[in-house]
Amino acid sequence: MQTVKTHLKGVDAIMVALDVAAHDGIADVAEDIYDRLRWHGYMREVTIKSRVYDCLMITNYHTRDQSGAMELYQRVQRETDVVVSDDFWFHLIKTHCDEPANVELAMALLEDAIRENASRRRKALPITAFNVVLYACVRSKTPTMAMKVLTVARNAGARLTRASYLSAIRACANAALMQRDVSHERDNVIGDERDDPVVMARRLLDDMRKDDIAPTPKIWSAVLLACASARDVDAARDVFQDMRSSGCEPDVYSCTALMQAYAAVHDVRGAVAMYWTMREEFKCAPNAGTLHAILDVVRGATSLTKTHGGGDIIDDDVMNLASEAYLD
Numbered sequence: 001m002q003t004v005k006t007h008l009k010g011v012d013a014i015m016v017a018l019d020v021a022a023h024d025g026i027a028d029v030a031e032d033i034y035d036r037l038r039w040h041g042y043m044r045e046v047t048i049k050s051r052v053y054d055c056l057m058i059t060n061y062h063t064r065d066q067s068g069a070m071e072l073y074q075r076v077q078r079e080t081d082v083v084v085s086d087d088f089w090f091h092l093i094k095t096h097c098d099e100p101a102n103v104e105l106a107m108a109l110l111e112d113a114i115r116e117n118a119s120r121r122r123k124a125l126p127i128t129a130f131n132v133v134l135y136a137c138v139r140s141k142t143p144t145m146a147m148k149v150l151t152v153a154r155n156a157g158a159r160l161t162r163a164s165y166l167s168a169i170r171a172c173a174n175a176a177l178m179q180r181d182v183s184h185e186r187d188n189v190i191g192d193e194r195d196d197p198v199v200m201a202r203r204l205l206d207d208m209r210k211d212d213i214a215p216t217p218k219i220w221s222a223v224l225l226a227c228a229s230a231r232d233v234d235a236a237r238d239v240f241q242d243m244r245s246s247g248c249e250p251d252v253y254s255c256t257a258l259m260q261a262y263a264a265v266h267d268v269r270g271a272v273a274m275y276w277t278m279r280e281e282f283k284c285a286p287n288a289g290t291l292h293a294i295l296d297v298v299r300g301a302t303s304l305t306k307t308h309g310g311g312d313i314i315d316d317d318v319m320n321l322a323s324e325a326y327l328d
Contacts, residue, residue: 022055025062054088061091069095089113090129097136106133114156124157134167141174143200165208169222172197176229198235201226217251224257236261252284263297268318271297275325298322
């Protein structure tokens with residue numbers, strides 16, 4: 001800033017200083033430069049004003065100033081001669097996607113950006129703007145909103161990516177886990193099949209393939225995790241078989257996710273059998289998640305036995321099977 005005051009006189013040089021301040025999130029310097037531009041009359045030029053507003057919005061994002069971002073957005077809305085860039089919209093939307101997230105507001109801003117671009121006949125908003133809202137849906141456990149974002153993106157002409165689908169599927173998995181925490185009986189939670197996280201996750205797989213996007217092992221694992229979170233072991237087995245039929249080789253993450261589905265229904269034999277299939281047929285080395293799945297299924301079966309009648313906690317042969325996998 002001292003260099004700007006003493007040496008840099010051209011507006012382009014001052015704009016470089018503003019850009020640096022914005023991306024470093026140094027709000028007081030950005031505001032100081034903005035005031036200098038205004039004092040010297042540069043803010044009467046529309047192109048400069050647009051660039052300045054872009055930088056100020058980036059500053060608001062880096063300083064997590066949600067109220068400042070909205071004030072700037074409202075100012076831009078009043079000044080109809082200003083055409084802000086995609087960077088402005090991206091950082092405005094992302095400001096409301098980071099903690100504390102407001103997914104509904106982020107979605108409304110996304111739709112405003114789409115309308116603005118369409119009214120000015122500009123190209124479609126970059127998919128990154130949609131993806132940040134999708135990632136917020138993961139944290140807020142709102143798969144229905146994620147499905148809406150995907151629909152809006154398609155209608156706006158944005159090309160969906162694997163990252164887009166992966167976030168939507170992870171939102172399904174998080175929602176299934178949340179519903180499982182609310183009730184032990186899945187049927188008591190799911191009222192409409194269209195709201196079933198497992199149904200949505202599997203539908204997203206179909207949509208991906210219709211878009212000519214081949215699911216990666218990470219995406220298959222995310223769908224399997226949604227099934228496990230919902231205690232839907234039948235769906236998990238179907239998805240695992242679908243993965244293999246599609247030519248995608250199982251890895252430690254997909255195998256562990258299927259083990260977690262068995263663990264969710266306290267099926268020690270099923271989980272251990274899947275473990276040895278992973279080791280012997282697929283030649284995958286276990287990871288910390290695999291170990292946790294083995295411990296989880298034993299703990300779950302132990303708890304279930306205690307709850308339903310006492311006696312031996314787990315049959316010795318079942319415990320031996322789990323112990324062998326654990327020691328391996």
